[in-house]
Amino acid sequence: MAANNRRMSGKKGAQVGSGGKRRRSLEGKGPTPPAEMRKGHPKQRAAQAKARRAHGRAQARRGGGRSAAELVVGRNPVVEALREGVPASTLYVQQFIDNDERVREALQLATERGGINLMEAPRPELDRMTGGLNHQGLVLQVPPYEYAHPEDLLDAAADEGEDPLIVALDGVTDPRNLGAVVRSVSAFGGHGVVVPERRAAGMTAGAWKTSAGTAARTPVARATNLTRALEAYKKAGVVVVGLAADGEVEVGELDALEGPVVIVVGSEGKGLSRLVGETCDFRVRIPMPGGAESLNAGVAAGVVLYEAARRRA
Numbered sequence: 001m002a003a004n005n006r007r008m009s010g011k012k013g014a015q016v017g018s019g020g021k022r023r024r025s026l027e028g029k030g031p032t033p034p035a036e037m038r039k040g041h042p043k044q045r046a047a048q049a050k051a052r053r054a055h056g057r058a059q060a061r062r063g064g065g066r067s068a069a070e071l072v073v074g075r076n077p078v079v080e081a082l083r084e085g086v087p088a089s090t091l092y093v094q095q096f097i098d099n100d101e102r103v104r105e106a107l108q109l110a111t112e113r114g115g116i117n118l119m120e121a122p123r124p125e126l127d128r129m130t131g132g133l134n135h136q137g138l139v140l141q142v143p144p145y146e147y148a149h150p151e152d153l154l155d156a157a158a159d160e161g162e163d164p165l166i167v168a169l170d171g172v173t174d175p176r177n178l179g180a181v182v183r184s185v186s187a188f189g190g191h192g193v194v195v196p197e198r199r200a201a202g203m204t205a206g207a208w209k210t211s212a213g214t215a216a217r218t219p220v221a222r223a224t225n226l227t228r229a230l231e232a233y234k235k236a237g238v239v240v241v242g243l244a245a246d247g248e249v250e251v252g253e254l255d256a257l258e259g260p261v262v263i264v265v266g267s268e269g270k271g272l273s274r275l276v277g278e279t280c281d282f283r284v285r286i287p288m289p290g291g292a293e294s295l296n297a298g299v300a301a302g303v304v305l306y307e308a309a310r311r312r313a
Contacts, residue, residue, distance in 0.1 A: 179210025180298025
């Protein structure tokens with residue numbers, strides 16, 4: 001009768017014996033994990049979100065972003081860009097183009113360098129690509145420039161066991177001036193150039209050409225906010241020196257150039273912006289006995305970089 005009662009009970013599953021399951025269910029499972037490790041717990045979700053934000057910041061810190069791809073248009077500009085070693089990914093050549101000396105040189109330079117795709121395209125396609133510009137049958141595509149992060153320049157100096165020597169540009173919008181500054185930084189042993197992300201010259205084909213190839217070994221960093229980037233440099237022990245026509249100190253009298261320094265150069269017309277000027281530790285002037293009102297960014301940076309290199313020698 002007892003057996004019949006067990007069979008007729010409302011419990012589901014096998015009713016005879018436990019198979020040892022009850023004994024194992026009484027065994028301890030170790031200490032309770034912290035809330036951050038419990039699946040679905042609010043604290044675990046908060047911890048995961050914090051980790052994602054930290055990863056995003058780390059990714060952003062590794063680089064200063066990329067510029068947009070650029071097109072160099074026209075036979076002479078294309079040939080000059082290839083001669084100067086401007087980075088290029090593709091050379092587009094119009095179908096049935098007149099094969100003159102410049103076209104032959106462009107094809108030869110692209111072939112000799114290697115790594116440049118040669119593409120033949122009909123004229124309507126080149127017209128569309130260039131927005132109707134007078135491409136003369138040659139279009140060179142320059143890949144996006146990989147900017148460094150401002151802190152990468154400090155790391156580069158540390159790797160070489162040297163005090164940082166950096167140039168920052170404030171309001172300089174001519175790519176040729178940027179290229180000239182890059183060339184001077186390379187010539188005098190600097191560690192790189194910082195430019196703002198907005199309202200400033202970037203590493204275009206024109207900047208590459210003016211740098212005379214030195215842009216390949218001298219990093220250009222892009223800062224979202226130049227003032228904050230300079231403040232971060234100051235916290236890292238770098239002296240910020242701004243060039244100004246009415247500066248309180250002459251460049252030849254500034255001992256700070258012997259140590260870690262970032263030289264800030266403003267635009268030829270407006271000079272340093274107010275916030276950047278207020279961030280500088282020193283405002284220095286370049287004496288000009290000839291009476292010139294100002295120097296362009298490339299020349300001004302070269303003068304101060306020479307003085308810094310002379311003091312460090």
